[in-house]
Amino acid sequence: MKNFITYFCLLFVLSISCIVNAQIASSEKQYLLDFHKSTNGDHWQNKWDVKTDPSTWFGVEVEDGHVTALKLYRNNLTGSIPAGISNLSHLKTLNLAFNILEGNLPKDIFKLEKLSVMRLEMNKLTGKMPQDYSKMTQLEELSIFNNLLQGEIPGGIGEMSNLKSLNLSSNYLEGSLPTSIEKLGKLERLELFGNKLAGSIEVDLGRLVNLKELILSYNKFEGDLPSGLATLSNLEFVQLQGNDFRSLNSLLRMQSSKLAVFDSDDEFLNMKFGATEVNKIRVVDTKYEDVKRN
Structure with a gap:
């Protein structure tokens, strides 16, 4: 009998603990409800039953409350991302890719200090990128390609010290490439295809020692390509075509033995590094692949 009572008490305590752990702060739940309303949740493909616990809602993961x-x-999210997302202060992954979201990015979206993945690609987001990224030291992946963003790439982007992948392709970004990008020492992928970026590249690309993919094609870059690019030994994928570079001669000393794809407007370099017609269309194939990650 004593063992039975002990077992029952233990089971009761565990049940209460599970219920408590499933609950979330009222401010977090309220933001999810605001988000659901702002993005027309009644028309989502996978809907939420907002009368149930948020931990049961599709796409919501809860840990320790x-x-x-x-x-x-x-x-099938439509509408806009509402302000107040910083209430989700423990958020590590935000993946809203391949929807029909419109409007500006909420100003507080880059105050999520624990965020490691932000994927907003293939939407219709507009406006300018925010200036301050000082809170985003844990972010490893930022993907906002194929939206309608305008303005310059902010210099503050270099504050994201753990960033490994930056993809801003297929927007309407303009101006020069901020030199602060050279501070992103862990960066492996830099993809800026199909914007209006212009001017000489003053970034010391040689400092991006972990870079594997560099896609600058179809912008308005000019001048000489920084010589530091040739020293990057981990490069696998390079696309530079569709710009107004004066000279790519610095790449004659390219040191990477891992280079698989190289495209530029210099046919000699294309031949030297083995570019093919198949490689030239790869930027389209890879930038819009429908692969569910994170």
């Missing part, structure tokens, strides 16, 4: 992930990839 806090929302740690919001994964609503290709879920």
Whole structure:
């Protein structure tokens, strides 16, 4: 009998603990409800039953009483991302890619200090990128390609010290490449295809020692390509075509033995590094692949 009572008490305590752990702060739940309303949740592909616990909602992950992930990839979200997302202060992954979201990025979206992945690609987001990224020291992936963003790439982007992948391709970004990018020492992928970026590249690309993919094609860059690019030994994928570079001669000393794809407007270099017609269309194939990640 004593053992039975002990077992029952233990079971009761565990049940209460599970219920408590499933609950989230009222401010976090309220933001999720605001988000649901602002993005027309009644028309989502995978809908939420807002009368149930948020931990049961599609794409919401909860740990220790806090929302740690919001994964609503290709879920027919429309409307806009509402302000107040910083209430999800424990968020690590935000994946809203392949939806029909419009409007500006909320100003507080780059105050999520624990965020490691932000994927907003293939939407219709507009406006300018924010200036301050000082809170984003944990971010490793920032993907906002194929939206309608305008203005310059902010210099503050170099504050994201753990960033490994930056993809801003297929927007309407203009101006020069900020020199602060050279501070992103962990960067492996830099993809800026199809914007209006212009001028000489003053970034010391040689400092991006972990860079594997560099896609600058179809912008308005000019002048000489920085010589430091030739020293990057981990490069695998390079696309430079569709710009107004005066000279690519610095690449004659390219040191990477891992280079698989190289495209430029210099046919000699294309031949030297083995570019093919198949390689020339790869930028389209890879930038819009429908692969569900994170």
